Amino acid sequence: MFGYVRAFKPYLRVCEYETYQAIYCGLCKEMARLTGQASRFALSYDVTFLAVMNMSVNDIPVTARRMRCPVHPINKRLCVYDNKGLMYPAFVSALLAHYKLSDDISDGKNYQKLLAMGANAGIDNGYRRAALKYPELDKRISELMKLQAEHENKREPVLDIACDPTAQMMREVFGGLTKDVQKRVKLEKFGYSLGRFVYITDALDDLRSDIKKKCYNPLALTDGVKIADGRISDDDYKRIVEITDLSINLSLAEIADSFVDLDLKMYRATLDNIIYVGLRNVYELVREGRFNKRMRSKGDKI
Amino acid sequence: MNKDPYKILGISQNASDDEIKKAYKELVKKYHPDQYQDNPLSEVAEEKMAEVNQAYDEIMEDRRTGTANSYNYGYSGDGYGADYQSVRRMIQSGNITNADQALEAVAENQRNAEWFFLKGSVCYSRGWLGEASKFFGIAAQMEPNNPEYAAANNRMNYNSSGYMNGSRNVYGAPRGTYRSNGDDCGNTLTALCCADCCCEMMGGDLISCC
Numbered sequence: 001m002f003g004y005v006r007a008f009k010p011y012l013r014v015c016e017y018e019t020y021q022a023i024y025c026g027l028c029k030e031m032a033r034l035t036g037q038a039s040r041f042a043l044s045y046d047v048t049f050l051a052v053m054n055m056s057v058n059d060i061p062v063t064a065r066r067m068r069c070p071v072h073p074i075n076k077r078l079c080v081y082d083n084k085g086l087m088y089p090a091f092v093s094a095l096l097a098h099y100k101l102s103d104d105i106s107d108g109k110n111y112q113k114l115l116a117m118g119a120n121a122g123i124d125n126g127y128r129r130a131a132l133k134y135p136e137l138d139k140r141i142s143e144l145m146k147l148q149a150e151h152e153n154k155r156e157p158v159l160d161i162a163c164d165p166t167a168q169m170m171r172e173v174f175g176g177l178t179k180d181v182q183k184r185v186k187l188e189k190f191g192y193s194l195g196r197f198v199y200i201t202d203a204l205d206d207l208r209s210d211i212k213k214k215c216y217n218p219l220a221l222t223d224g225v226k227i228a229d230g231r232i233s234d235d236d237y238k239r240i241v242e243i244t245d246l247s248i249n250l251s252l253a254e255i256a257d258s259f260v261d262l263d264l265k266m267y268r269a270t271l272d273n274i275i276y277v278g279l280r281n282v283y284e285l286v287r288e289g290r291f292n293k294r295m296r297s298k299g300d301k302i
Numbered sequence: 303m304n305k306d307p308y309k310i311l312g313i314s315q316n317a318s319d320d321e322i323k324k325a326y327k328e329l330v331k332k333y334h335p336d337q338y339q340d341n342p343l344s345e346v347a348e349e350k351m352a353e354v355n356q357a358y359d360e361i362m363e364d365r366r367t368g369t370a371n372s373y374n375y376g377y378s379g380d381g382y383g384a385d386y387q388s389v390r391r392m393i394q395s396g397n398i399t400n401a402d403q404a405l406e407a408v409a410e411n412q413r414n415a416e417w418f419f420l421k422g423s424v425c426y427s428r429g430w431l432g433e434a435s436k437f438f439g440i441a442a443q444m445e446p447n448n449p450e451y452a453a454a455n456n457r458m459n460y461n462s463s464g465y466m467n468g469s470r471n472v473y474g475a476p477r478g479t480y481r482s483n484g485d486d487c488g489n490t491l492t493a494l495c496c497a498d499c500c501c502e503m504m505g506g507d508l509i510s511c512c
Contacts, residue, residue, distance in 0.1 A: 160430035167429060192429045243432070246462050250431035253461035260468040276469040 004201045004286075005194065006045035007270060008277040016270045018078060022064045023055070024048045026080025027089060029067065034087065035094040035126025038119070042097035046198070047089045049274055050173065055085035056266045057177045057187070091130040092173055095138055098127035099145045106149070107215075140172045152216045159247060162218035163199035170195030186262050193254035196247070197279060204244050205286045207237075219244065241287055248283050255279070307357035319365065326358045356391065363390075386416050393420065398427050415444035419451050435462060 007020055027048055031039045054060070063083045066076035080086060101123070104116035131138040148165035156162045174191025175184050203219050210217035212230040220227065222243060225236045232240075259275055285291035308315050311325045333351040338344035385404070392401035402424045408417055422437030435458040442448075442455035 158433070160425070160428075160433045164428075164430070189429075193431075196429065196431070246435065247432045249462045249464050250435060250458065252464070252466055254429070254431065256466035256468055272468075272472040276466055276472045280464075 002198060002202050002205075003044045003046060004198050004279075004282050005049045005274060006278050006282060007274045008281045011273055011277050013269065016273070019062055019267070020048070020052070020270055022062065022078040022080045023051050023086075025067075025069060025077050026064065026083065027051050027086050027093075028069075029079055029081070030083075030086040031090045031093060031126075034090045035129055036123060038122030039090075039094050039097060039126040041119070042093050042123070044093075047093040050092060050177075051086055051089040052267050052270055052274075053174070053264075054088050054177050055083075056264045056268070056271060057183065057262075058085065059266055060085035061266075088176065091133050092137070092176075094123060094126040094130040095134070095141055096169075096173075097123055098130075099141055103145060103149070134176070137172055137176055141169055144169045144172075155216055155221060156218060157221035159200065159203075159218050159243065162203075163196050166199040167192045167195030170198065183262065186258050190255060190258040190262065193251045193258065196251040197255065197283075200244050200247050200251070201283050201286050204241070205291060207240065208232075244287075252279060307360045310353055310357040311361070322358070322361055326354065329354045356394065359394070360387075360391065386420060389420050393423050393427060396427070398424055415441045415448065415451060418444065419448075419454065422454060431458075434458065 007017075009017060012020065024043070024045075028040050028043045031043060055062075060083065062080055064078050064080045067079045067081065069077050069079070098120065101116045101120040105113055105120065144165040151162055151165065170191040171188045172191070174194070175188040177187055178184050203217055206215075207217055207219050208231075209215075211220050211227055211232060214230070219240050220232070222236075222240055225232055225240065255275060259271070264271060282291060308317070311322065311329065313321055313325050317325075330351070333347045333354060338347040341347075389401050389404050392398070392404065401420070405417060405421050405424065418437045419441035422434045422441060425431075425434035425437060438451065438454040438458050441451040445451055
């Protein structure tokens, strides 16, 4: 996951922001507890969203307390604590991080490869615990990662097919939030469309660097796009953005449809913010080249 | 082998809509799962019930859209007039892979508007929204007067314009995109005007000339 599913903070109420932050921090602590210290680096807004969804779908209230945190040494931070809503997202995060790093090891060059190998060794224990806890999910993700690699190897030009494995992965992840059959169908649809959103946004975000490095990117294979000196013309970029606009809007409409269908009650305002405002904000920042994965707060500037 | 939906309901093809509804309701009563609780026949009844429901949906769908009035059941297409009815049924019952295979078997020069519509439906069921919107567009272009194709195409166009269901009730989320197309300066002006209106209401005035 890549951090594209996040709240638009200026529009969060203070109480919502505090809950969101407490879930974020609590999740970090839970990851340390369940899957090891190293896995905390895999913490992202995406997993936080999964946690909020989990707590909403399963009606889990916030249980929090102020705790110390090495990243914020001065003040104690409000952290969701001793809450069963955090277990699933923590384990899922370890699974996804493991496969992401394995992917980096097979794709990366020299130092990236070494870095990924080191990180993967660090979270290996956590991954094994997660795989033990959710063996079926682990199996599905591993199959879908293979499918993804196949698409990459044959340089799949059709965007819908290229994002299918990621979308299916998100379908499995969100489907796993509940055992209720009816709810599961809706959550799966929601997850699939969200996976599409994430993949397409990521593809657009990485487009220029992928072209430079000659890496696979389905958007670079759009009909008529010419690559010269590891670059594309502004006109070509505009045409690509038209295509992603269409797909993103269609995906957002599907996400909204299934979200309305789910009719969730708890944490509704926060979820509304992420789905109706946050997602589009991130996409627009990416489109304008202003999104920065590593900078957490800068992306929130309007 | 596909059965004629009219035969399943036990009525003739010329039956009126009321007759169809009556026949359907009777069959539903007959096979309703409540009557077969703890009964070894419950599975059979369930199957029958699904069959009846599907037949009814099919007939109603056909009558509504006015597409196929004559059924060629048991007719194995010899290249021409492929069996789109069974493809429709496969899509409805969620058998997407088979539906796609059946569609791909149709030669490229024989693909008509219905083919593109069904191909779009297959893509849509898979969640391949970009492809779906492309195929629905072709179908609607080939047969502009067909209400079914037009409805599918319009829905995709509407969704691709940035509409999100339920966004109206969300605090801070204007309809469509959260940022209006106006520039920041325009937004400032609007904000000033609003502030002025508020001030005037409260007895003060922010912009003296208006």
